[in-house]
Amino acid sequence: MIANAAGKLPTVAPQTSESRALRAEGITKHYTTSEGTITAVDSVSLDVAPGEFLAVIGPSGCGKSTLFNIIGGLVDGYEGRVSVAGETVAGPHASIGMVFQEESTFPWRTVVENVAFPLEIARVSRAERLERARHFISLVGLEGFERRYPAELSGGMRQRVAIARTLAFEPKILLMDEPFAALDEQTRLLLGDKVLQIQQQLKQTTLLITHNITEAVQLADRILVMTYRPGRVKRFVKIDLPRPRSSEIVSSEAFGRYVAKIWSDLREEASRGMQDEETCKRQSGGDGA
Amino acid sequence: MTRDRVLPAALGLGTFTAFILAAEALIRLGFVNRFIVPLPSQVAGAFARVVAEEHVVARFFMTAGEALVAGLLLTAVGISLGALLYRVALLRAACETWIAAMASAPIVLMYPLFLVIFGRSAWTIIMIGFMAGLPPVILKTIEGFAGTRQVLVNVGRSFNLTRGQQFVKILFPAALPTIFVGLRLGLIFALINIVGVEFLINFGGLGQLINDLAERYDLPGTYVAICFVILVSVVFFEVTGRIERWLRPAE
Ligand SMILES: Nc1ncnc2c1ncn2[C@@H]1O[C@H](COP(=O)(O)OP(=O)(O)OP(=O)(O)O)[C@@H](O)[C@H]1O
Ligand SMILES: [Mg+2]
Numbered sequence: 001m002i003a004n005a006a007g008k009l010p011t012v013a014p015q016t017s018e019s020r021a022l023r024a025e026g027i028t029k030h031y032t033t034s035e036g037t038i039t040a041v042d043s044v045s046l047d048v049a050p051g052e053f054l055a056v057i058g059p060s061g062c063g064k065s066t067l068f069n070i071i072g073g074l075v076d077g078y079e080g081r082v083s084v085a086g087e088t089v090a091g092p093h094a095s096i097g098m099v100f101q102e103e104s105t106f107p108w109r110t111v112v113e114n115v116a117f118p119l120e121i122a123r124v125s126r127a128e129r130l131e132r133a134r135h136f137i138s139l140v141g142l143e144g145f146e147r148r149y150p151a152e153l154s155g156g157m158r159q160r161v162a163i164a165r166t167l168a169f170e171p172k173i174l175l176m177d178e179p180f181a182a183l184d185e186q187t188r189l190l191l192g193d194k195v196l197q198i199q200q201q202l203k204q205t206t207l208l209i210t211h212n213i214t215e216a217v218q219l220a221d222r223i224l225v226m227t228y229r230p231g232r233v234k235r236f237v238k239i240d241l242p243r244p245r246s247s248e249i250v251s252s253e254a255f256g257r258y259v260a261k262i263w264s265d266l267r268e269e270a271s272r273g274m275q276d277e278e279t280c281k282r283q284s285g286g287d288g289a
Numbered sequence: 290m291t292r293d294r295v296l297p298a299a300l301g302l303g304t305f306t307a308f309i310l311a312a313e314a315l316i317r318l319g320f321v322n323r324f325i326v327p328l329p330s331q332v333a334g335a336f337a338r339v340v341a342e343e344h345v346v347a348r349f350f351m352t353a354g355e356a357l358v359a360g361l362l363l364t365a366v367g368i369s370l371g372a373l374l375y376r377v378a379l380l381r382a383a384c385e386t387w388i389a390a391m392a393s394a395p396i397v398l399m400y401p402l403f404l405v406i407f408g409r410s411a412w413t414i415i416m417i418g419f420m421a422g423l424p425p426v427i428l429k430t431i432e433g434f435a436g437t438r439q440v441l442v443n444v445g446r447s448f449n450l451t452r453g454q455q456f457v458k459i460l461f462p463a464a465l466p467t468i469f470v471g472l473r474l475g476l477i478f479a480l481i482n483i484v485g486v487e488f489l490i491n492f493g494g495l496g497q498l499i500n501d502l503a504e505r506y507d508l509p510g511t512y513v514a515i516c517f518v519i520l521v522s523v524v525f526f527e528v529t530g531r532i533e534r535w536l537r538p539a540e
Contacts, residue, residue, distance in 0.1 A: 069443075072443075072447055073446075074443050074446055074447065092446045092447055092449055094449055096447070097447065097448075098443075098444075098447040100440050100443065100444065102438075102440045103440070104440045104441060104443075104444050106441065106444075106459070106462070106463075108462045108463070108465070108537045108538075117448070117458075118448045121448055121449070121450060121454065121458075149538075166447075169448060
């Protein structure tokens with residue numbers, strides 16, 4: 001491991017001639033529940049080139065987290081194949097780092113101990129890992145909170161701790177499941193800038209799951225729009241906005257066009273989702289849950 | 290900060306004093322028979338005598354020592370068994386129910402069996418205490434591990450932790466508060482049984498003293514001895530609390 005972010009650069013060069021850092025082919029996942037079988041994800045295929053930033057967007061319940069967990073190697077019992085640099089993966093992969101949708105900080109560790117966790121596992125010396133952890137803590141804007149416990153932070157701050165912890169792992173491939181969902185719009189934009197900066201610096205291959213259109217267009221090279229139940233690929237949208245980008249781009253005209261385009265795709269799916277849930281409620285009758 | 294600590298302590302002490310005063314008044318006014326319950330003031334007066342004449346300090350350390358050994362056994366064996374049952378689903382499905390049943394079984398009545406195995410020694414007392422405290426430790430350990438949030442386990446897996454690291458760095462600290470609930474319950478059960486067996490087999494520490502003094506119809510003395518049993522329990526609560534805060538300082 002290398003002391004600073006820039007030092008990692010040389011190791012990121014593709015190891016094989018494989019032009020896909022990350023590839024998922026025909027991913028299908030069924031869940032068996034008391035009400036029968038649900039197809040959460042249906043034959044989703046995607047490719048992410050080395051250093052590319054792909055955003056996956058879709059309505060709530062369309063199978064984004066399921067796809068995220070499958071690519072991260074945390075779920076099995078699916079059809080299809082996931083490969084990293086051409087090599088099929090089964091189980092968690094050493095070059096993949098994940099930021100989870102749910103609250104995932106360790107409540108028994110302070111902020112700095114949380115962020116230093118992956119370095120501790122990699123047997124980095126104590127002094128060095130604390131220093132590196134501080135770097136990532138300040139990156140997500142939490143300096144001064146190093147010695148606090150998660151219970152003493154707000155939900156958005158805890159999520160930033162989780163982001164810093166995964167960044168400290170310096171993964172070649174970064175998977176994030178709605179990492180900014182608990183943040184207010186301003187923090188979301190600024191933190192998006194930071195993540196983008198690091199991602200560009202490290203040439204990290206990134207897959208970001210979100211249901212926020214602005215966020216997806218601000219950050220991504222390409223956006224995968226998913227359909228609602230079963231989760232399928234509706235469309236890939238290439239975002240041709242200049243790099244380096246900052247959150248100021250949000251007010252540009254081209255940005256607005258992309259947002260409008262994706263919104264029209266999503267609106268169909270989202271309203272299908274809402275109708276679906278209403279019929280579900282009606283069918284399940286008065287049990288009110 | 291200091292206010293937060295002083296207020297509960299003052300309230301606790303106040304309630305305790307009020308309770309003692311009420312008992313004193315009820316007995317003096319004849320609502321409670323003083324030949325069954327001695328006056329608290331008499332009990333207080335008997336402290337010096339019992340401490341001087343009945344080797345209370347030595348007995349205190351004897352009972353506390355037995356409880357300590359039982360507690361260490363509970364920690365080592367109980368948590369290991371709990372971890373094992375958590376890991377091996379078949380074993381858990383097979384055993385969990387009867388371990389729960391064992392929690393309500395009056396193990397102390399099996400003391401003749403223990404006497405045969407361990408003789409009339411401290412080991413009989415320790416082993417009965419240990420057996421009595423085992424079920425809550427095992428059950429709470431299983432509960433603690435099983436209750437670990439899946440996402441925390443997933444974080445560990447995403448960082449490529451080995452099974453051992455997963456256990457030491459994630460499952461164990463996550464389960465710790467629940468395990469400590471089990472340990473405290475286990476210690477309470479152990480102490481009750483230890484004092485009970487000392488009383489029954491007339492051997493060793495404070496339990497035997499209670500037996501002795503009660504047979505001599507020294508009621509104030511008996512209550513003094515009971516106060517020392519309570520002291521043992523207070524000490525153990527305090528110590529386990531400190532160990533827990535040291536191991537997991539967040540709470
Ligand atoms: N463990 C499970 N058992 C049964 N069904 C599940 C399970 N996990 C997810 N599902 C179902 O699969 C579908 C997709 O869930 P998933 O969590 O992937 O959605 P999502 O797109 O991440 O939603 P959100 O945006 O709300 O996080 C849902 O309908 C859900 O009910
Ligand atoms: Mg999700």
